[in-house]
Structures are given as structure tokens and as C-alpha cells.
Amino acid sequence: MNARRLRTSLRGWGGVGAMAVVCALAAVFALLLPVSQSREDGGTGADGQGVAQGSQAKAEKCPDPQNQSLSPDSGPQDGVNVQRIKEKGFLTVGVDQNSYRFGYRDPNSTSKKAQLEGFDIDLVHAIADEILGEKDAEVHFQAIPTSERIPAIQRGDVDMVVRTMTINCDRLELVAFSSPYFETGQQVLAPKKSDIKGYDETLAGQRICSASGSIALDKLKADLGSVIPKSADISTVVPNQLDCLVRLQLGEVDAVVTDGALAASQAAQDPTVELKGEPFTDEYYGVAMKKGATDLIRRVNQILVDYRKADWQKSYDTWLAGTLGKGDGPPPVQYK
């Protein structure tokens, strides 16, 4: 009886339904593919400069910079640095206000206090709540420019920086990082209608934009004539990755290469563009703290362990799923 019903339904609407399911699965798969490997350094093009230098140094100096953080269990989590934050009663964090969906200040906000929002900001609130042990713990956001990220930590102006900051070897010499909280990689962004399919031969004869001093530009230069066709025009180099979207909208270029997270942030501002193909590099974002503040680093890593369990996905869905797709969760963690 059941078998017959199944057969009839398969013959009728079931067939259509099954095909719909297959289509949906295909669509999800297609969305997941670019997403799973698509993230990178956030913030601004200026950040790319540091990243670029870092990535070059990476190969020589340290193998996996994202796996150099302290394990939460390797020592005390409640030392002098954590105590100091508890005593003053609020957390001071350096954030970005220019990265849409990561750390961004809405210019139309009418509230007296600068309203910041995004994936990084959610993480900051989680860390503050945990360290200070209360809901909606007080956070003093400091919207620092890219160039001030490391000096601000070293001077002690901020307790930590959560600002789409890629973990790399150069920076590891100056500051300490938490375990990675976001994985990203360089990716191609192009209009939905475009024939470009990814970082491949479909870029033939296309004008490609990248930010000066960025990993994207280094990769494009290196891969021109091998991975991507020689006919690709990579001469458009702009000060900031967001400028590439300007050029794209004005029809001055056909595609943009930047890290997936920033590409997603661009796509969120223009519904007619999308990420094409898979990311072709691997980069990780981490929370930066003062070197030697081991208790705080362990504490943040502990908080991240919990954060990754559920809140991470919630924040991801709010800010990034719209352009990055469902994704496959937080990056894997390995300690030193």
C-alpha cells in the first residue's frame, strides 16, 4: 500500500518534487562551493599592504601563522591582564568602520554614539560579555585607521583589535593573535551576467581591478600567462579594494580580485555583482592582542571555542550568508 502510494506520487507531483529537490541541492552546492573557500582579509586596501608583505614573509619565516596561538588550557586565563579589564569595567577594542558587514559605521545613524555593526562587532560583544561576566557589557569601541592597528595595541590604547586582521608572520612579531575566527581567500567578483566563471581562462581579454600592494595584485602578476590568460588586462590598480567596485560599476573594469570577505562586502552593496569561482588562497583573521598578555590570549581563545559552537553561525547568517552563502562554519583550530 505504501509502496503503491509512493509509486503514484512519484508518477505525479513526486517526480516534479524530486527534480526540485535535486535542483535545490545543486543550487546549494553551487553556492557552497565559492563560499567554503571564500574569505580573506577584511578592512581596507591599505590592510592588503601589510598582508602582502606578510604573505611573502610567511613562506620563509613561519609555516602556519594561524596555528601559532596559545591553547586555552596551556596556563592561567585569569591573570593580570584579564583582571585589569575586569577592574576598569569595560573592554576597549579597536575596530574598523569601513568594512561593510564586518565593522561598519552607518553614516545615517542618528544616535549620538557612533553605531557600529557587523560580524567583527558581534564577536567583540561576545568577548566583552564573557570577560566581564554580564550581558551587554560595556565596550569602548575605537574606530582606528588601518595603520594604527598595531601601534594602538602596543601603546595599550586598546585591549584588543578585532578588525578583519589577517594573521601573518610580520604581525606575529609585533602582536599576538587569537586562534583564527574566520577563513578567507582571494576571489573573483564580477557582474552576475558576466561570462567570467572564476580565476581561470574565462578572464581572457578582461580588465581586472585590484588594490595596490594587495595579495590580489601580487597573485595576478605572478599568474598572468599561466593560471590566467596573458590577454587579461591587470593594469587597473586602485588605492583601496572598494575603489574596484566603483570602477566595475562605471564599466571601467570587468572583474575585481580581492579576498572573499571583502568581495562579499562589495557584493552586499551591489546586488548585480557576485563572487565567481573558488578562492585561490588561504588566509585567516584573528583577534590581535598585546604580545605577552598570555592570560588574555588564552581567555579569548577559550571564549572563541564557545563562540564557534553556535553564536558564530548566528552572526555569520546575519551579516555574511546573504553574499557568501551558507558557508561551512568556523575555521579549524590548531594551537601551538
Place this chain on the structure above:
Amino acid sequence: MTYQQKGGAAPPGAPAPTMPAVPPQAPPPGPQVRSAVPDTGPPRRTAWAEGVDQLRAAATTEPGRLRIIGAVLALLVVAFGAVTAWEMTDRSAAADDVLHSSQPLSADAAEIYRSLADANTAASSGFLAGGQETKASRDLYEKDINNAAEKLVTAAANSEPGSASEKTITKLNRMLPEYKGLVERARANNRQGFPLGGAYLRYANSKMQVMLEDAEHLYTVENQRLRADYDDATPYPWIAIGAGVLAIGGLAWAQHRNYRRTNRVLNHGLVAATAASTVVLLWLVVGHSVARSGLNDSYDNAVRSLNTLNDARIASLKARGNENLTLVARGAETRTEGTGANKKTLDVFDEDYETQMKALTTKLAAAEGLADDSAGMKPVKAATANMKVWKERHKEARTQDNLGNYQGALDRVIGSNDKKPTGECFENVDTALATAIKHEETEFKQAAGDGRGAMNGLVVGAAVLAVLAAAGAVLGIGRRLSEYR
């Protein structure tokens, strides 16, 4: 009296008393004189040789000499008048150009330059205010764009076809709507709350920087044209003065000769001619000196001040624009300087601000040195004082921004006056400079107008007086000639 017969023989050809200048040149008396002396001459001779012979022959008799003297004097005086009229026509035309063409055009070019820089500044201020952009700021932006467009039309009409200026103006006309389009896109994105708006505004700004370079070029070219007109208007008319000295010298010599020959002191015609020539020469020298000093004064005290003030105003506009853009870009455009331990990351806009502030400081100091009266000095001093406050407030704003207090920085740049924003200082600087520019422009019009006025009537006056003097000389000689009848 010995020459009476011959003298009688010569006149019939010409009405000697009225036109003694003509005979030596006129053919009729010539052949008669010649035929009277050597009956047979070489059959073929050039007109020049014959003329010389005639003169030589005429010079042997006193009436002949008098005729030659009369002719030469009339020629000298007329030549003096003609040269004076010619040289002064050139100079007064150049002075006219200074007053009515090149200075206004130079002012227009400065206005294009200023309007563009001001529009860019207004656009960035409005952008920073976001959805709360005020009507005043929007209106200012529109006014600047319209103003620039209008002045570009005037400049295009006054530029020579095919010249570099014309090409620059065409380029500016083409880029202005492009710039406007980018600003509108920036606004639209900003209203949606997208950071893309800031990127558009930075792109618009980089377009504007190209336009400003062109506008500056245009301004420089117009200033060179103004300088060239000054150079055409002010040199002493040496040829005319030389001709005048020669004519008066000739007249004096003729009178002296007359006195020696006849013991008569005054020959009315010659005296009148001398007087008229002297008047022309004095008028020429004094009039031109006055005109020259007026024009030089207008250049040294007004035009140079104007140029410096315009430069200062544009520097302050650029500084303000960069100050705003530093907050719009929020560190999006940086430049690294130095290597290794000395490596520094500098914000492009903040660095530009510093450059423009330095330029403003220099230009204001120069303007203070050039200001020649208290009315011109006061606004420059006010601008300098406000600039100092501006610098201090800017430092505070930067400190706040670098500390991460973006709202605090914003308040100190575009906030309301109770927050002590730099915008207040910028506006004060701009207003003070506008006042100073207005003052110098009035001074320019006054001095250059006076200079130009001193040349008034000189051309016509010189021509009329020269004709009168020539007539006087001819009459005076004629009076003497008539004594030989």
C-alpha cells in the same frame, strides 16, 4: 634782394605763402629751376638724382633753403605727432586690455579655479554630514558648479581658437559633468549607508584634482597674458619722445637761424609750432609717466596681492577638502614612507592637508607683506589668526580620530560651532580672504583706471596739435618767404 628775380621765377608753380613745404617735392617748379640753370643735362637720369639736383639747386638760394627748412620742419612735427599717436595707441590699447580684458579674464580664471575647489570642499562637507546634509551646503555646491560652468563659457569665448587654453577649457567642460555624476553616485550610496559612497567621493575627488591642475594652468596662462599686457602698456614711448625732441630742436634751430638772419626775435608761426610741439611732448612724457605709475601701482599693489590672495584662498579650500576627505576615507588611502624601522604609513589626505596648510601659511605671510594699507592688511591678519586656530583644532580632531573617537573627530571638523569645529575657522579664513580680494580688486580698478585715464585724449590731442604745429611751422616759414616777393 639779389635773388628776387629767381625767387619770382620759382613761386608761380605753387602758392608759396600757404604751402611752401610743397615746392621742393612738387615737380612743376623743379624743371623750371633746372632749366633756368643748366640748359642741357644728361638725357637719362633717375628721379632720385634729379630730386637731389633740384634740392641742391634750391639750396643755393635763400627762398629755396627756406622752402626746404619749412618742409623738413613740417615733416618732423607731423612725424612726431604720428609716432606719438601710434605708440600711444598701442599703449592705451594695452592699458585698456589690462583694465577691461586681461585682468577680468584672469579674475575669471581664478574664479573657475576657486569655484571648482570650493565645490569639491562643499561636496565632501555635505557627504560627511550624510543624510543630515544641510540645504546651505547643498546650495553652495550647486552654486559653485554653476559658477564654474558660467565662467568657463566666458573663458571659452575669450580664448583663441586652437590655443592650449581652448583645449584646457574644452577638457574642463567635459570633466565637470563627469565629476558631478560621481558626486551624485557618492551621495546616493551614502544615503543607503554603503561605504561605497566614500569610494565614489574619493574617485570624484581624484577627478577634481586633475581638473584643478587644468584650472590652475588656465589661471597661470591668463596671468601671463595680464603681465604681457602690462609690459605692452608701461614702457616709455622713446621713439615718440625722440621725435619730439628732434622736432622741437629743429624748430628752435629754425628760429635761431631766422633771428640771426633777420634780427627778428619772434616768428609767430614757428613760435606757435614750437609751443604746440612742446605741449605734445610734455603731455606725452607727463601723461605717460602718470599712466605708467598708475599701472605699475595697480600691478605691484593690487595684482600681485590678488594673485597671492587667490593662491592662499585656493590653498585653504584644498586644505579643507583634504581635511574632510581624511574623515570620509577613514584611512582607506595610505602611503608608506621610509623602510625598516623608520617605515611609516601616512594617510594620503592628511598629508595633502599638511601640504596645503603650509602653502596657506606661506601665501598669507606673503600677502601680509604685500598689503599696502590697513584696509588690505586687516582681513589678511584675520585670516592668519583664524588659520592658527584652525591648525590647533585640526590637531585635536586628528588626535580624537586616531584614538578611535570618530564622532568626536567629526564634531571637531563639521560640528556645530559650540563644538569648536575647524569648519568655523575655515569659513572665517575664506570670508577674510574674500574681503581682502574684494579690497584689492577695488584698488586695482582705481589704480589701473587712473593710469588708463592719464592716457585719455593723448592720441587725438597729439595728432591735432601736431597738425597745428606743422601748419604753424609752414606759416612761419611762408611769412619769411613772402618777403622775397
